[in-house]
Amino acid sequence: MRDWGAPERKFHRPEAGLVVSEGHVVEGYASLFGKADQGGDIVRKGAYAASLKRLAARSGRVKMLWQHDPGQPIGVWDEVREDATGLWVKGRILPQVERGREVAALVQAGAIDGLSIGYRTVRAERDGKGQRLLSELELWEVSLVTFPMLPEARVAAKAEALDDGWRHIAAVFEDARRSLAGL
Numbered sequence: 001m002r003d004w005g006a007p008e009r010k011f012h013r014p015e016a017g018l019v020v021s022e023g024h025v026v027e028g029y030a031s032l033f034g035k036a037d038q039g040g041d042i043v044r045k046g047a048y049a050a051s052l053k054r055l056a057a058r059s060g061r062v063k064m065l066w067q068h069d070p071g072q073p074i075g076v077w078d079e080v081r082e083d084a085t086g087l088w089v090k091g092r093i094l095p096q097v098e099r100g101r102e103v104a105a106l107v108q109a110g111a112i113d114g115l116s117i118g119y120r121t122v123r124a125e126r127d128g129k130g131q132r133l134l135s136e137l138e139l140w141e142v143s144l145v146t147f148p149m150l151p152e153a154r155v156a157a158k159a160e161a162l163d164d165g166w167r168h169i170a171a172v173f174e175d176a177r178r179s180l181a182g183l
Contacts, residue, residue, distance in 0.1 A: 024075070024104045027090035030115040030142045040131040048082050050122075051139045063141040064091050066099055068118055070141075074100045077142060087117065089142050103144055116145040 033045045055062065062080045066072040077091035093107070094100040106112040123136035 024093040024095055024100070025090070026075075026093060026107065026144070027079075027088070028115060029086045030089045030117050032086040033084075036131055040129075042127075042131055042133050043086070043137070044133055044135045045084070046082065047134050047137045048087050048139050050136055051119075052080065052082070055139075062089075062139055064093075065118070065141050065143040066103055067145055068116065068141070068143045072099050073097075074103050074144065080139075080142070087139075087142075089115070093144075107144065112144055112146060114145040114147060116143045117141070118143065 031043050031048075033043055033047075036042050054060075062077050063070075063073060064075040064077050066074045074097060075091050075093040077089050079088070079090040081088055093104045095104060103112065117137075117139060118141040119137040119139050121132075121134060121136075122138055124132050124134045127133055
């Protein structure tokens with residue numbers, strides 16, 4: 001039996017944008033290759049390949065959680081794959097779940113726009129700058145989160161015209177996030 005180490009999380013605000021359609025379908029990049037996060041970690045291309053292959057072999061799925069809370073699944077990831085850019089996900093927030101309805105409203109309003117991965121490190125090494133280069137990860141879940149680890153990346157949520165009240169609320173959340181991140 002392998003010792004995968006302690007569970008870890010990487011928060012990421014998708015640069016390519018978290019796209020929302022039909023009020024509950026979300027898609028975007030949960031992780032980008034070659035980009036240092038606030039903790040100094042860099043995920044290398046191919047880091048998720050073995051984990052995704054193992055999941056597929058046993059018909060397993062990467063879980064969609066709210067804020068990494070295993071007691072709060074909010075939907076399902078229908079597609080999880082690596083491409084040249086990073087780890088791309090597409091899934092459905094379930095409106096039949098109370099928290100799912102709340103999260104869908106927050107995402108559509110722009111108050112929530114981050115994705116974060118939950119994983120265990122299988123293989124990593126340090127470079128000359130002290131950064132961890134993550135070459136193999138065991139992916140468990142991708143969460144929708146308030147504060148992603150890559151604050152400079154921007155998210156665009158596609159929604160029908162938002163009224164000024166929702167825009168104001170989204171701006172308040174963004175100001176709070178920037179303040180907490182020291183920006």
